[in-house]
Amino acid sequence: MTLVASAAPQTTSSQGRRLPDRLDKPFRSALLSWEMLLVLIVVAIFVVNSFASPYFLDPWSLSDLSFNFTEKGLIALAMALLIISGEIDLSVAAIMALGSTLMGMAAEAGIATPGLVAIGIGTGLACGAFNGVLVTKLGLPSIVVTIGTMSLFRGLAFIILGDQAYKNYPADFAFFGQGYVAWVFSFELVLFVVAALVFWFLLHRTNFGRRVFTIGNNPIAAQFSGVRVERIKFVLFCLTGLMAGIASVLITSRLGSTRPSIAQGYELEVITMAVLGGVSILGGSGSILGVVLAAVIMGLVTFGLGLLNVPGIVMSIVIGVLLISVIALPILWNRYGPRKAF
Amino acid sequence: MNAQASISAAAPAVADPAPRLVLDGIAKSFPGVRALKSVGLKLYPGQVTALIGENGAGKSTLVKILTGIYQPDAGTISVGGEAVTLGSAHRAFELGITAIHQETVLFDELSVAENIFLGHAPRNRWGMLDWRQMRARAREVLGRMHAGHLDPDTRLKDLGIANKHLVAVARALSIDASVVIMDEPTAALSAKEIEELYELIELLKAQGKTILFISHKFDEIYRIADRYTVFRDGEMVGEGVLAGTPQSTIVRMMVGRAVDQIFPERTPRLGAPVLSVQGLSHPTEFEDIGFELHQGEILGFYGLVGAGRSEVMQALFGTTPTSGGTITLEGKRLTPRSAAEAIEAGIVYVPEERGRQGIVADMPIFKNVSLPSLKRTSRSGVLQLKNEFDLARTYTERLDLRAASLSQNAGNLSGGNQQKVVIAKWLATKPKVIILDEPTKGIDIGSKAAVHAFMAELVAEGLAVIMVSSEIPEVMGMSDRVVVMREGRMVKTFTREECSAESLVQTAAGIAA
Numbered sequence: 001m002t003l004v005a006s007a008a009p010q011t012t013s014s015q016g017r018r019l020p021d022r023l024d025k026p027f028r029s030a031l032l033s034w035e036m037l038l039v040l041i042v043v044a045i046f047v048v049n050s051f052a053s054p055y056f057l058d059p060w061s062l063s064d065l066s067f068n069f070t071e072k073g074l075i076a077l078a079m080a081l082l083i084i085s086g087e088i089d090l091s092v093a094a095i096m097a098l099g100s101t102l103m104g105m106a107a108e109a110g111i112a113t114p115g116l117v118a119i120g121i122g123t124g125l126a127c128g129a130f131n132g133v134l135v136t137k138l139g140l141p142s143i144v145v146t147i148g149t150m151s152l153f154r155g156l157a158f159i160i161l162g163d164q165a166y167k168n169y170p171a172d173f174a175f176f177g178q179g180y181v182a183w184v185f186s187f188e189l190v191l192f193v194v195a196a197l198v199f200w201f202l203l204h205r206t207n208f209g210r211r212v213f214t215i216g217n218n219p220i221a222a223q224f225s226g227v228r229v230e231r232i233k234f235v236l237f238c239l240t241g242l243m244a245g246i247a248s249v250l251i252t253s254r255l256g257s258t259r260p261s262i263a264q265g266y267e268l269e270v271i272t273m274a275v276l277g278g279v280s281i282l283g284g285s286g287s288i289l290g291v292v293l294a295a296v297i298m299g300l301v302t303f304g305l306g307l308l309n310v311p312g313i314v315m316s317i318v319i320g321v322l323l324i325s326v327i328a329l330p331i332l333w334n335r336y337g338p339r340k341a342f
Numbered sequence: 343m344n345a346q347a348s349i350s351a352a353a354p355a356v357a358d359p360a361p362r363l364v365l366d367g368i369a370k371s372f373p374g375v376r377a378l379k380s381v382g383l384k385l386y387p388g389q390v391t392a393l394i395g396e397n398g399a400g401k402s403t404l405v406k407i408l409t410g411i412y413q414p415d416a417g418t419i420s421v422g423g424e425a426v427t428l429g430s431a432h433r434a435f436e437l438g439i440t441a442i443h444q445e446t447v448l449f450d451e452l453s454v455a456e457n458i459f460l461g462h463a464p465r466n467r468w469g470m471l472d473w474r475q476m477r478a479r480a481r482e483v484l485g486r487m488h489a490g491h492l493d494p495d496t497r498l499k500d501l502g503i504a505n506k507h508l509v510a511v512a513r514a515l516s517i518d519a520s521v522v523i524m525d526e527p528t529a530a531l532s533a534k535e536i537e538e539l540y541e542l543i544e545l546l547k548a549q550g551k552t553i554l555f556i557s558h559k560f561d562e563i564y565r566i567a568d569r570y571t572v573f574r575d576g577e578m579v580g581e582g583v584l585a586g587t588p589q590s591t592i593v594r595m596m597v598g599r600a601v602d603q604i605f606p607e608r609t610p611r612l613g614a615p616v617l618s619v620q621g622l623s624h625p626t627e628f629e630d631i632g633f634e635l636h637q638g639e640i641l642g643f644y645g646l647v648g649a650g651r652s653e654v655m656q657a658l659f660g661t662t663p664t665s666g667g668t669i670t671l672e673g674k675r676l677t678p679r680s681a682a683e684a685i686e687a688g689i690v691y692v693p694e695e696r697g698r699q700g701i702v703a704d705m706p707i708f709k710n711v712s713l714p715s716l717k718r719t720s721r722s723g724v725l726q727l728k729n730e731f732d733l734a735r736t737y738t739e740r741l742d743l744r745a746a747s748l749s750q751n752a753g754n755l756s757g758g759n760q761q762k763v764v765i766a767k768w769l770a771t772k773p774k775v776i777i778l779d780e781p782t783k784g785i786d787i788g789s790k791a792a793v794h795a796f797m798a799e800l801v802a803e804g805l806a807v808i809m810v811s812s813e814i815p816e817v818m819g820m821s822d823r824v825v826v827m828r829e830g831r832m833v834k835t836f837t838r839e840e841c842s843a844e845s846l847v848q849t850a851a852g853i854a855a
Contacts, residue, residue, distance in 0.1 A: 207717070210713075
C-alpha cells in the first residue's frame with residue numbers, strides 16, 4: 001500500500017500511469033548491505049590491531065599481509081561467479097598443485113620463464129575445461145565431479161613428483177610471487193586489484209554477468225528465455241580453472257619450490273572467501289566488492305593468528321568455524337534482515 | 343455397448359442408502375482465484391460416484407479438501423452423519439478417507455508391506471515393529487483383493503505403476519478405509535491393468551466401500567460408476583444416477599449452455615502463411631503433427647491434459663527434441679535445438695508453468711523483460727540500464743501492468759501481472775510467432791480479459807498466435823481455428839463456424855459424435 005501511494009504523484013501526468021524505475025533509496029540500501037557489514041569488520045580489525053601492535057600500520061607489514069589473500073582471492077573472484085550460477089569447483093587447489101608440478105617438470109627440462117607461465121596457466125584452463133565438460137555435457141552435479149577431479153589432479157601431481165620437490169626455477173621466474181611493481185605494491189597485489197576490477201565489470205556491468213545471475217536464480221526460466229545455460233556454465237568453469245592456473249604460477253614463484261602437497265586445503269578458504277563475501281551458496285546473488293572485502297578479512301585473520309603463533313591445525317579449525325558461520329549468516333540475514341530490491 | 347451391460351448389472355445396487363459422506367456449501371479461494379464456490383457432494387456406501395469436469399473445474403481442490411491437505415473457507419463436511427473437521431491429512435486418514443492419485447504417493451525405497459502399514463504398523467510388546475505380523479497381514483490383505491502375486495518384501499520401486507496402485511488400494515483396505523478417492527487412477531495403466539482395476543473396484547463396492555472416481559474418460563465412467571456429479575468453474579452443476587443419463591447431457595453440463603465470458607470482437611484478416619509444420623514427431627509424446635499458421639491468425643489447440651500439446655509447442659521452441667518432421671518459418675527450414683535459436687528465428691513461447699519456466703521470481707521486472715533482448719539494449723556487451731528500463735516500460739505499459747516500480751521483484755506480483763511480465767518480455771523481442779500455453783490459467787478475471795484483449799491486438803498487427811488452452815470458452819472465444827489433440831495425435835481441426843463446445847469435448851475424449 002505505501003509503495004503504491006509513493007508512486008501516485010507520477011500518475012497525474014497526462015500520459016497516464018507511468019511505472020517508476022525504482023522506489024528504494026540507493027543510499028539507504030547501501031548502508032544496510034552485507035558489504036557495509038564487511039567494511040565495518042575490516043575497520044574494526046584495523047583499529048584493534050593498530051592498538052595491539054605499533055608495527056601493524058607500517059606500509060611494509062601491510063604489504064606482507066596482502067600475500068595471505070592475493071592468490072586465494074584471485075580464485076575466489078572466479079569462484080564467486082561460479083557459485084552465483086549455482087555450481088561449485090572444489091578442485092581449484094588440486095589444479096594449483098598439478099600446474100605447479102608441471103611447471104617444475106618443465107623447469108627441470110630447461111624451459112624458460114615465459115614457457116613456464118604458459119604451462120601453469122594452460123594447465124589451469126585445461127583442468128577447468130575438463131570440469132566444465134563433465135558438468136555441462138554429461139549433466140553431472142558439480143560438487144561430485146570436482147570432488148573427483150580434486151583427487152585426480154592432486155593424484156597426478158603425487159605420481160609425477162612422489163616425495164621429491166622441484167626447486168630449479170629460473171631466477172627471473174621469482175618476480176611473479178616476490179617482485180614489486182612500485183614501492184610496497186607487490187605484483188600479486190596489483191594483479192589482484194586489476195583482476196577484481198575486471199571481474200567486477202564482468203559480473204555487474206555486462207550481459208554475461210546478468211545471465212550468470214539469472215541462471216543462478218532460475219536456470220529453467222533462463223533457458224526458456226534464450227540464455228545458453230550450458231555454454232555459460234562451461235565458460236565459468238574455464239575461468240575458475242584459468243584463475244587457479246594463474247594462482248599456481250604465483251604460489252610456485254613465491255615459494256620457489258613445488259611439492260605435491262602445495263596449496264593443500266586452499267579450496268575451502270577460497271569458498272569461504274566467496275561465501276563470506278555475501279555470495280549465496282544456493283546461487284543467484286553476490287557481489288565482487290563483497291568477495292574482495294572478505295578476502296582482505298581472511299588475510300587479516302590468518303595474519304593475526306600467525307602473529308599470535310597459533311599452530312596450523314587451530315588455523316584450520318578457525319577456517320572451518322568461519323565457513324559454517326558465513327554460510328549460516330547470509331541465510332539468516334536474508335530471512336530476517338532488510339530486503340534488498342536489487 | 344459393453345458399457346450398457348455393466349450399467350444394468352450395477353443398477354439393482356442403486357437404491358438410496360444413507361450417504362456415507364456429505365459435503366455442503368464448500369468454498370475455497372486462492373489469491374486471485376475462486377477454486378470452489380459453495381459446492382455440495384454426496385457419496386454413498388457400496389457405490390461408485392464419478393466426479394466429472396473440465397480442467398480447472400475444481401476437482402483436485404476438492405480432493406485435497408477431502409484428504410485434509412486444504413482447509414475449506416466455508417461449508418460443512420459430515421462422515422456417517424456426524425459433522426467433522428478434516429484439519430490434517432492424518433485426521434482424514436483416521437476418519438477412513440484415503441486417496442489414490444494418478445501418481446501414487448507411496449515410498450519407492452520401502453517394501454510393499456511397509457508401504458501398506460506405514461503409520462499404523464503392528465507392534466510387538468516391546469513397542470518394536472512386528473515384522474512377522476506385518477508380512478502376514480500384508481499377505482492377507484493382498485490375498486483379499488486377489489493380488490497374492492505381490493510379495494510383501496518387494497521394494498516398491500521394483501513394481502510397475504499398476505502394481506503400485508494395488509499396494510495403494512491394499513493400504514486403503516488395511517486401515518479399513520470407508521471412503522476411497524481415485525484420482526484418474528487409469529492414466530498410466532494398460533488396457534489389461536485397467537480391467538484388473540475395475541475388478542478391484544467391484545470388490546471394494548461389494549465390501550460396502552464408498553468410492554469417488556475421478557476421470558476424464560467417458561467409457562470408464564460408464565463402465566464403473568453408479569452415480570455422477572459434474573463440476574464447472576468451481577460449482578456443482580448436476581448430479582444423479584448414471585444409468586439412463588446420456589453422455590450428451592453430461593457433456594452439456596460440463597461445458598455450460600452459453601459461453602458467458604466476453605471476448606474481444608474481431609474480424610480475422612488472415613495474411614500469408616508464416617509457420618508450416620509437417621509430420622512433426624517425438625519418440626513418445628506426439629506423432630505426425632502438421633498444420634499451417636497464418637499472419638493475423640489465432641490457432642487454438644484443445645485437448646485433455648497429457649494429449650501432448652505442450653510437448654509439441656516446446657518442440658517448436660527448441661526445448662523438446664523431435665524424431666522427425668519439418669518446421670518452416672517464412673519459407674525457411676528451421677530446426678531449433680535450443681530456445682535461443684527459436685527466439686532468434688522469431689518463435690517465442692509463454693510457458694504454462696509460469697513460476698518455473700516463465701519468470702525469474704527473485705529478479706526485478708525490468709531484468710525479466712530485458713533478458714532475451716539484452717543484445718539490443720546493451721552496447722557491445724555492456725549493460726545499459728536506461729535502455730532496459732525504457733524497453734520494460736514500453737511493453738509493460740502496453741499490457742497495463744500493475745506494479746509499484748519496474749525494480750519490484752517479479753515474484754511479488756499477482757499471477758496475472760506475472761503473466762503480463764512474461765508476455766512483455768516476448769513482445770520486446772519482436773517475434774513472428776507467439777505461442778501461449780494456457781495463457782490465463784490461474785489468473786483473475788480482470789487480467790484474463792486484459793490478456794485476451796491484447797491477443798486480439800497482436801493478431802490485428804499481423805502477428806501469428808498459437809494458443810494452447812484447456813478452457814472451452816477461451817478456445818472458442820479466441821481461436822480462428824481449433825486443432826484437437828488426443829494421445830499425441832491431431833484428431834481434427836475445426837473452423838470457427840464448425841466448432842461447438844460439445845464437439846470439442848467429445849473429440850478430445852475420443853467419443854464418436
